[in-house]
Amino acid sequence: MIVSFxxxxxxxxxxxxxxxxxxxxVFGRVPTRSRGQGLRLAGWLLLATSFAAALHxxxxxxGxxxxxxxxxxxxxxxxxxxxYAPRRVGLGAVLALAGAGIATLL
Known part of the structure; x- marks a missing residue:
């Protein structure tokens, strides 16, 4: 379940x-169009992956x-x-992905 979280x-x-x-x-600037679309696509793919992990x-x-x-x-x-700490959201996302990867390996 931790992977899904x-x-x-x-x-x-x-x-x-x-x-x-x-x-x-968070970053002090507006995202470019392609960056915004890439983040949106990544978000939906990660949600689908988390659902699959919970079902598994x-x-x-x-699940x-x-x-x-x-x-x-x-x-x-x-x-x-x-x-309370908006500048840390980017770092938190990277750490969350790393945590999911590590938890998957364990």
Missing amino acids: WLCYAAFSALCLSMDGHHRE DAGAPQ SVYWVGLLTASAGALVLLLT
Whole structure:
């Protein structure tokens, strides 16, 4: 389940950073059109991957329920980070992807 959580967090970070306002708040500039589209695509692909990981870990009935809970928890964590330390969102997304990769290997 931890893999799915980190993937959800990274996905929401990518979707968040694809928006002009949040990207400006984190990086100080608006994303280019291609960067915004790339972040949006990455976010949706990571969400799909996190759903697949949750289904793999717990099966279809429980995995889908766990996934909805993980979506809520990861979005809440991202909202808190955006509120209190917006400059750390990019680093948090990279660490989330690294954490998912490490947890997958274990």
